[in-house]
Amino acid sequence: MYQSARSPMLVISCRPMGVPRCSLLAAIVFIVRISAEAQIASTGAPQFEVASIKPSAPGARGPTIYNPTRGRFAIDSITAKGLIAYAYDVRDFQVSGGPSWLGSVEFDIVAKPEGDASGEKILAMTRSLLTERFNLTLHRESKELPVLALMIANGGPRLHPSVSKGGPEIRGGRGRLVARRVTTGMFASQLAGRVLGRPVLDRTGIAGEFDIDLQWTPDENPDGGPSIFTALQEQLGLKLEAQKGSIDVLVIDHIEKPSAN
Numbered sequence: 714m715y716q717s718a719r720s721p722m723l724v725i726s727c728r729p730m731g732v733p734r735c736s737l738l739a740a741i742v743f744i745v746r747i748s749a750e751a752q753i754a755s756t757g758a759p760q761f762e763v764a765s766i767k768p769s770a771p772g773a774r775g776p777t778i779y780n781p782t783r784g785r786f787a788i789d790s791i792t793a794k795g796l797i798a799y800a801y802d803v804r805d806f807q808v809s810g811g812p813s814w815l816g817s818v819e820f821d822i823v824a825k826p827e828g829d830a831s832g833e834k835i836l837a838m839t840r841s842l843l844t845e846r847f848n849l850t851l852h853r854e855s856k857e858l859p860v861l862a863l864m865i866a867n868g869g870p871r872l873h874p875s876v877s878k879g880g881p882e883i884r885g886g887r888g889r890l891v892a893r894r895v896t897t898g899m900f901a902s903q904l905a906g907r908v909l910g911r912p913v914l915d916r917t918g919i920a921g922e923f924d925i926d927l928q929w930t931p932d933e934n935p936d937g938g939p940s941i942f943t944a945l946q947e948q949l950g951l952k953l954e955a956q957k958g959s960i961d962v963l964v965i966d967h968i969e970k971p972s973a974n
Contacts, residue, residue: 760841761824766971769819800839811965846971860912860958863901871950875922892925
């Protein structure tokens with residue numbers, strides 16, 4: 714298990730004649746790590762008490778996120794890019810830059826949160842983990858990108874006002890998306906992340922919460938059923954139109970693979 718950077722350990726191999734240079738490098742890396750921790754401490758950001766990060770097993774299927782008891786948090790088979798998107802509550806396509814391994818190398822993470830934590834506190838702890846273990850630095854930019862606009866189709870919307878109780882609930886698999894008590898903005902976000910992998914902006918102008926059950930035929934399984942675009946029009950009275958829009962993105966300035974536990 715990983716112990717916090719409060720007790721950093723650094724091993725550097727040096728040639729005999731390069732001791733002074735190596736010592737300087739060790740000091741610089743040590744200072745960088747302490748600076749990252751000091752930054753987290755100064756902002757009062759929540760941190761995991763302890764965390765383990767290991768490479769995922771070959772062929773693992775993920776990512777899967779667990780937070781069953783609030784005393785244990787785990788993610789299986791997630792890339793650093795996916796972890797950043799999760800921690801900052803954005804989609805993968807909103808994470809830009811970084812090394813080639815950012816979206817290909819997968820990790821398993823097990824952590825113990827500080828206190829009784831869930832929701833936004835877990836996200837904040839994950840951001841601290843990225844700073845400490847991955848030495849992540851990034852900045853935000855707004856970019857004009859090709860997007861899909863969710864709009865009202867001819868004939869008007871066919872949305873059912875929600876009769877569900879409780880908070881929003883969203884689930885789905887290949888060819889189906891079921892949502893309860895969601896706004897059209899939340900629905901657009903789910904289309905972007907779960908289905909299309911592209912930015913989708915809500916430009917319907919429709920207010921309220923709805924229960925939605927959308928079914929379509931995935932592109933790789935053409936069997937005569939409707940595509941996602943046709944299903945949206947026929948089942949919900951909505952359509953997707955190619956446009957350009959301003960999208961907030963996270964630009965990676967620096968990131969490293971986490972040290973082995």
